[in-house]
Structure formats: C-alpha cells, structure tokens
Amino acid sequence: MFHSAQTWLCFTATFIRCASTMSGMMRAVTFEPGGPEKLGIASVPIPQLREKEVLLKVYATAINRADTLQRRGMYPAPAGESEILGLEAVGIIEKLGPGCVKSWKTGDRVMALLPGGGNAEYVASREELLMPVPDNMKFTQAAAIPEVWLTAFQLLFTVGKLKKNDTVLIHAGGSGVGTAAVQLCRQYGARALVVAGSQEKIDFAKSLGAEDGFNYKETEFEPKVLEHTQGKGVDLILDCIGGSFFNQNINAIATEGTWVVYGLMGGSTVSNGDHLAKILRKRITIVGSTLRARSVEYKESLISDFTHRALPHFSDGELRPIVHTILTLDSIKEAHQLMESNVTTGKIVIQVREESAKEEL
Numbered sequence: 001m002f003h004s005a006q007t008w009l010c011f012t013a014t015f016i017r018c019a020s021t022m023s024g025m026m027r028a029v030t031f032e033p034g035g036p037e038k039l040g041i042a043s044v045p046i047p048q049l050r051e052k053e054v055l056l057k058v059y060a061t062a063i064n065r066a067d068t069l070q071r072r073g074m075y076p077a078p079a080g081e082s083e084i085l086g087l088e089a090v091g092i093i094e095k096l097g098p099g100c101v102k103s104w105k106t107g108d109r110v111m112a113l114l115p116g117g118g119n120a121e122y123v124a125s126r127e128e129l130l131m132p133v134p135d136n137m138k139f140t141q142a143a144a145i146p147e148v149w150l151t152a153f154q155l156l157f158t159v160g161k162l163k164k165n166d167t168v169l170i171h172a173g174g175s176g177v178g179t180a181a182v183q184l185c186r187q188y189g190a191r192a193l194v195v196a197g198s199q200e201k202i203d204f205a206k207s208l209g210a211e212d213g214f215n216y217k218e219t220e221f222e223p224k225v226l227e228h229t230q231g232k233g234v235d236l237i238l239d240c241i242g243g244s245f246f247n248q249n250i251n252a253i254a255t256e257g258t259w260v261v262y263g264l265m266g267g268s269t270v271s272n273g274d275h276l277a278k279i280l281r282k283r284i285t286i287v288g289s290t291l292r293a294r295s296v297e298y299k300e301s302l303i304s305d306f307t308h309r310a311l312p313h314f315s316d317g318e319l320r321p322i323v324h325t326i327l328t329l330d331s332i333k334e335a336h337q338l339m340e341s342n343v344t345t346g347k348i349v350i351q352v353r354e355e356s357a358k359e360e361l
C-alpha cells in the first residue's frame with residue numbers, strides 16, 4: 001500500500017495531526033527558558049474562547065524579537081494571556097466566541113495581532129484585533145504584516161507624528177520593522193535614511209525607497225546624517241538600538257526633533273556625557289513605545305487607522321511584506337537561531353498548514 005518508508009511516515013504524521021485536532025488538541029511551540037535548543041513542539045489543548053474572541057485556524061505565523069526575549073525568560077506573556085509564543089497569525093476563522101459583535105464570519109481570511117499564542121495550529125484572537133488578508137495575498141506573505149507593520153505605522157504616525165517631507169532616521173534598516181518603516185515613509189512622502197550592518201541591507205532598503213544608508217560596522221552614521229541633511233539633522237529617529245547609538249543619535253537629530261525609543265538591542269545604559277544639556281538646547285522629544293502591553297482599545301484604534309490608510313496599498317502594490325524565508329513549525333529552533341544571527345532582511349515566516357488553491361483565492 002505504501003511505496004516507501006517516507007510515504008508511511010508522512011501518512012502517520014498526517015494521521016496523528018488529524019486525530020489530535022479531533023480530540024481537541026493541537027500542535028504548538030513550547031519552551032523552557034534558555035537558548036533556541038529549549039524550544040519544542042507539544043500537543044496542547046485548542047484554546048477555549050473567551051468573550052469577544054474568535055478561533056483562528058492558523059495557516060502561517062511569524063517570529064519576532066519579543067519571542068526570542070520571552071524564550072530567554074526576559075519578556076513574560078501579559079497576565080492572563082497564552083504562554084505559547086507568537087505575536088501574530090493568519091488563517092481562517094473557524095468559530096465565533098460569545099459576545100462577538102463585529103462583522104467577521106466563519107471562513108473569513110484574517111490576520112491577527114496577538115499578545116501571544118500564534119505559533120500553533122489554532123489561536124484565540126480578540127475580534128477587534130483582526131484585519132482582512134489583502135486581496136490575492138498568500139497566507140505566508142500576510143503573516144509578515146501584523147506585528148512589524150503595525151509597529152512601524154504606530155512609531156511613525158501615532159507616536160512620531162510624522163509630517164510630509166520630514167527626514168526619518170531608521171535604525172536596523174533591514175529588520176522587519178525597518179523595511180516596513182522605509183516603505184511607509186516613501187508611500188507617505190517622507191524621506192528615509194537607514195542605518196544597518198551590511199551593504200546588502202542598505203541596498204535593499206534603498207530599493208524600497210530609502211534615500212541613503214550607512215553601515216554602522218564601517219563608519220559613524222552621525223556625520224553622514226548631518227552631511228545628508230545639510231547640517232540640520234533628522235526630524236524623527238526610530239530607535240530600536242538604544243545605548244550604543246545614544247551619543248550619535250543626540251548629535252544626528254534636528255532641533256525640536258522627536259526620538260522614539262522602541263527597542264534596546266544595543267543596550268539600556270548610556271555612557272557619561274552632557275546628554276541632558278544637548279536634549280535641553282535642542283528641545284528634543286524622547287518618547288518610549290511598546291505595542292504588546294497596550295490596551296485592546298488602543299490596538300483596535302491603531303488597527304483601524306492602519307486598515308484604512310495602509311492596507312489598501314498592499315493590494316495596489318505600493319507596499320509589500322518582506323519575507324526573508326519561510327520555515328515550518330518543526331523548524332522553530334532554526335527560526336530563532338536565524339533571527340538571533342542578525343543576518344535576516346525582513347521576516348521569518350512559519351508555515352503551519354498548506355494553503356489549498358481555494359483558500360489562496
């Protein structure tokens with residue numbers, strides 16, 4: 001009946017998956033605090049729906065830096081939320097929970113911004129935190145949108161109050177957030193400069209619309225930014241680096257510029273110096289921002305703005321999700337190792353299920 005051992009194994013794995021779903025169980029990423037080797041796949045119960053939640057049959061999900069921090073035990077899930085990793089998932093609505101009032105219905109193709117739980121075969125999502133998958137977009141592309149695009153949109157517009165023709169300095173210009181921010185700047189009519197650790201990432205950011213880019217491993221970016229802006233400095237900095245770039249940022253920002261700190265990949269401490277004097281003299285606004293810990297109401301409003309202002313441009317081709325690679329749930333260790341190696345440009349997507357032609361639309 002089976003032509004090879006491989007076919008038999010494949011059949012067995014599929015059978016186990018079907019059987020586990022029928023018994024109310026699903027496969028999900030679990031971990032013990034530590035390195036990527038501490039990640040694993042376990043059979044866990046399919047989530048029970050709470051008020052205003054929908055059950056999503058997950059086709060694809062993605063990896064974020066927050067997952068790597070949570071895995072190391074440094075960024076616990078918010079109280080009451082899933083301990084399973086995964087801040088985003090895309091798929092098909094399987095079931096509506098109690099009290100759902102939005103217009104979503106079973107069978108809808110949606111993207112979800114999650115407080116956790118996305119790296120699994122099913123996830124419960126608040127109905128307010130869903131967006132439609134753009135027309136003609138595969139799930140494995142759509143999975144690269146929710147977390148980094150909503151973050152970039154929030155940092156530029158909600159927090160950074162970006163204006164047309166402003167110049168924005170985007171650190172980690174090849175990152176998931178960075179590649180989204182560059183495209184949003186170009187699409188809106190602002191000027192993006194990037195800092196990144198390789199010429200390839202800089203060239204890629206330029207292909208997305210960045211005016212210029214600087215390799216921080218080879219040169220100080222501060223004099224280059226000042227040269228590019230005729231000594232004025234940038235109006236807005238999107239800073240996910242923190243400590244190691246602090247001195248250069250303070251000199252590269254324009255008078256009355258806004259500096260949004262949203263990550264600390266370069267450390268959380270700052271060297272001695274007359275920093276406060278410079279902040280005072282330049283009247284700099286420094287603001288911190290997170291997304292995961294914000295209220296459902298805040299996220300709903302952000303998602304609504306993004307859905308109206310940015311999402312249509314994924315259908316007309318002005319904006320596009322950037323996918324570095326697509327792996328499977330079983331490759332979760334490799335996915336975390338890849339992200340922590342700092343070589344990726346854009347997102348690491350995890351395909352959870354195959355899409356049929358009908359589901360792809």
Ligand SMILES: NC(=O)c1ccc[n+]([C@@H]2O[C@H](COP(=O)([O-])OP(=O)(O)OC[C@H]3O[C@@H](n4cnc5c(N)ncnc54)[C@H](OP(=O)(O)O)[C@@H]3O)[C@@H](O)[C@H]2O)c1
Pocket residue numbers: 063064065066147148151172173174175176177178195196197198201216240241244262263264265266267289290291292339341342343344346347
């Ligand atoms: N606050 C929020 O709401 C929020 C939400 C989402 C993400 N984030 C943060 O946003 C940042 C980017 O996330 P992501 O998922 O887009 O990241 P990502 O795609 O994994 O890219 C991160 C890139 O940053 C660069 N990098 C790493 N360490 C660095 C250092 N010490 N100095 C300079 N560059 C460094 C590396 O590229 P190169 O060195 O090659 O340039 C790395 O590939 C992370 O810090 C994440 O925690 C914050």
